Amino acid sequence: QQKVQQSPESLIVPEGAMTSLNCTFSDSASQYFAWYRQHSGKAPKALMSIFSNGEKEEGRFTIHLNKASLHFSLHIRDSQPSDSALYLCAVSNRIFFGDGTQLVVKP
Amino acid sequence: ETAVFQTPNYHVTQVGNEVSFNCKQTLGHDTMYWYKQDSKKLLKIMFSYNNKQLIVNETVPRRFSPQSSDKAHLNLRIKSVEPEDSAVYLCASSQGGTLYFGAGTRLSVL
Numbered sequence: 705q706q707k708v709q710q711s712p713e714s715l716i717v718p719e720g721a722m723t724s725l726n727c728t729f730s731d732s733a734s735q736y737f738a739w740y741r742q743h744s745g746k747a748p749k750a751l752m753s754i755f756s757n758g759e760k761e762e763g764r765f766t767i768h769l770n771k772a773s774l775h776f777s778l779h780i781r782d783s784q785p786s787d788s789a790l791y792l793c794a795v796s797n798r799i800f801f802g803d804g805t806q807l808v809v810k811p
Numbered sequence: 812e813t814a815v816f817q818t819p820n821y822h823v824t825q826v827g828n829e830v831s832f833n834c835k836q837t838l839g840h841d842t843m844y845w846y847k848q849d850s851k852k853l854l855k856i857m858f859s860y861n862n863k864q865l866i867v868n869e870t871v872p873r874r875f876s877p878q879s880s881d882k883a884h885l886n887l888r889i890k891s892v893e894p895e896d897s898a899v900y901l902c903a904s905s906q907g908g909t910l911y912f913g914a915g916t917r918l919s920v921l
Contacts, residue, residue: 713870716896732883735909738908738909740910741853746914747901747912747913747914747915748854748901748910748912749912750909750910750911753908753909755908790852792854794910796908799844799847799905799908799910800856801855801856803851803852803853804853804854806852
């Protein structure tokens with residue numbers, strides 16, 4: 705069964721900082737990689753996804769995938785207090801989720 | 812905009828009772844899922860349905876059973892609830908990878 709692990713478990717950063725979240729997976733045949741964000745009391749919502757090696761940028765968010773090292777990451781530039789949430793990485797084919805990183809951005 | 816609808820929002824029940832949760836999606840997706848999110852926010856897949864066929868069953872206890880009448884509906888029945896079933900149950904649908912979640916049903920078992 706696919707193993708998906710996230711690090712760190714929790715993170716506190718000041719407003720304006722660069723935030724980096726990590727995810728490792730075990731199945732090299734995986735084809736879909738995504739980050740979801742879940743604000744307190746709300747449902748998870750897809751943030752970004754990537755299918756092939758490399759980088760993808762959308763606004764302040766960048767996702768980076770390295771299939772050979774079984775690793776992908778999310779980088780948040782100029783972190784804002786509104787970015788404070790639980791971040792979940794997800795890997796196909798059965799859409800397994802990591803255990804989450806709780807991010808707090810302090811004003 | 813909500814496109815995955817779950818009912819009820821909350822349910823409180825006692826050990827041994829039967830409960831059912833409903834989920835409907837209006838996105839026209841082919842695949843629907845049930846996830847369980849526990850008090851530590853761990854999100855674990857329980858079932859998925861693709862065109863009314865069960866394609867994932869992640870060794871959940873047999874008291875849990877998914878029920879689908881068509882590709883837009885996926886309900887979850889728990890035959891005899893246990894205290895460890897207390898959690899938020901999230902329904903989702905997908906097409907091409909991205910999951911769209913409902914708001915969840917919070918179950919409390921006394």
